[in-house]
Amino acid sequence: MTDLTGKVAVVTGATGGMGRIIAADLARAGAHVLTVARDPARADALRALIGEQAASRLEVITGDLSRRADVVTAAKSISDRHDRIHILVNNAGAHYSEHGVSADGVERHIALDYLAAYGLTTLLDEPLRRGRARVVNVASDTLNDTRQLKLAGRPRPATLDLTGVDELADLNPAKGFVPFEAYARAKLMTVTAGYALARGLAADGVTVNALHPGIVATDIIDDLVPTVLRPMRGLIRRGMLTPAEGAESAIRIATDPALAGVTGRYFCRDTESSTPPVSHDPATQRKLLALSQNHFTG
Numbered sequence: 001m002t003d004l005t006g007k008v009a010v011v012t013g014a015t016g017g018m019g020r021i022i023a024a025d026l027a028r029a030g031a032h033v034l035t036v037a038r039d040p041a042r043a044d045a046l047r048a049l050i051g052e053q054a055a056s057r058l059e060v061i062t063g064d065l066s067r068r069a070d071v072v073t074a075a076k077s078i079s080d081r082h083d084r085i086h087i088l089v090n091n092a093g094a095h096y097s098e099h100g101v102s103a104d105g106v107e108r109h110i111a112l113d114y115l116a117a118y119g120l121t122t123l124l125d126e127p128l129r130r131g132r133a134r135v136v137n138v139a140s141d142t143l144n145d146t147r148q149l150k151l152a153g154r155p156r157p158a159t160l161d162l163t164g165v166d167e168l169a170d171l172n173p174a175k176g177f178v179p180f181e182a183y184a185r186a187k188l189m190t191v192t193a194g195y196a197l198a199r200g201l202a203a204d205g206v207t208v209n210a211l212h213p214g215i216v217a218t219d220i221i222d223d224l225v226p227t228v229l230r231p232m233r234g235l236i237r238r239g240m241l242t243p244a245e246g247a248e249s250a251i252r253i254a255t256d257p258a259l260a261g262v263t264g265r266y267f268c269r270d271t272e273s274s275t276p277p278v279s280h281d282p283a284t285q286r287k288l289l290a291l292s293q294n295h296f297t298g
């Protein structure tokens with residue numbers, strides 16, 4: 001890994017599966033690492049993984065990234081302490097099998113799997129530009145196929161129709177809620193906004209890319225495995241990538257010198273891949289950014 005001494009990296013979701021590995025690897029490579037955790041005690045395992053010496057370069061900010069106020073407060077405390085950010089890995093995510101809304105009235109997948117990434121990227125705009133940062137969004141290839149069991153038929157991409165949508169709270173409603181599709185839609189939103197943000201940040205050398213890490217044996221999987229397959233969960237997990245293998249892709253996009261200047265791309269692990277046409281639609285991108293900005297500024 002590249003020497004990251006003197007670099008500042010923000011990694012969300014670093015108390016769990018892949019994020020913990022990403023944060024630990026960046027810290028061990030010399031970076032000063034910040035994370036935002038709902039329960040700071042859960043960062044103890046991260047400290048242990050990083051090792052005593054590098055753990056002094058870890059800062060844990062308390063916050064629930066599905067809450068707008070916490071995203072704003074976290075971004076402020078990060079930018080108050082650091083003039084420049086060199087890496088932002090928007091990795092925190094969850095799959096919710098029941099419909100629910102955040103404290104701000106937005107469906108939970110949209111709040112966490114999309115708005116946290118959008119919020120941190122835009123609220124940290126200045127330090128990211130000063131650091132000529134790499135922004136890495138951990139998405140999911142469910143955006144290309146929302147079938148939970150891919151036994152037959154054709155892939156069914158996630159959809160994003162913003163026609164007549166006045167606020168993000170209108171998306172993923174309780175009526176007709178399908179958890180896997182709601183999760184995939186939020187990831188599609190992250191990629192869609194990411195393409196637009198990549199263009200807006202390019203002049204200052206900031207790159208924005210997204211990735212699918214593979215199917216990785218982490219806590220989120222317990223919720224993503226279809227109910228009929230849950231009794232075989234242990235066996236299924238053994239066939240998956242380890243968290244360390246899953247983390248490789250984000251680490252590579254965040255640090256590999258060969259990817260300097262590469263922006264606005266989507267990778268399935270190491271391979272550049274495509275996303276549904278709607279994610280490239282300028283009108284959808286514009287409207288999504290406007291709705292998202294409105295969510296944060298009122």
Ligand SMILES: NC(=O)c1ccc[n+]([C@@H]2O[C@H](COP(=O)([O-])OP(=O)(O)OC[C@H]3O[C@@H](n4cnc5c(N)ncnc54)[C@H](OP(=O)(O)O)[C@@H]3O)[C@@H](O)[C@H]2O)c1
Nearest residue numbers: 013015016017018064065066092093140215216218219220
């Ligand atoms: N595993 C896979 O196969 C797979 C496939 C495609 C994409 N992904 C994506 O990969 C990313 C990492 O997931 P993972 O597989 O490593 O899952 P994980 O082990 O469940 O880790 C999720 C992380 O997100 C944090 N988080 C959840 N809700 C949060 C909130 N409201 N505020 C702040 N942090 C919150 C968790 O913190 P706590 O410790 O507080 O729970 C944890 O650190 C996610 O974006 C996920 O969607 C995973």
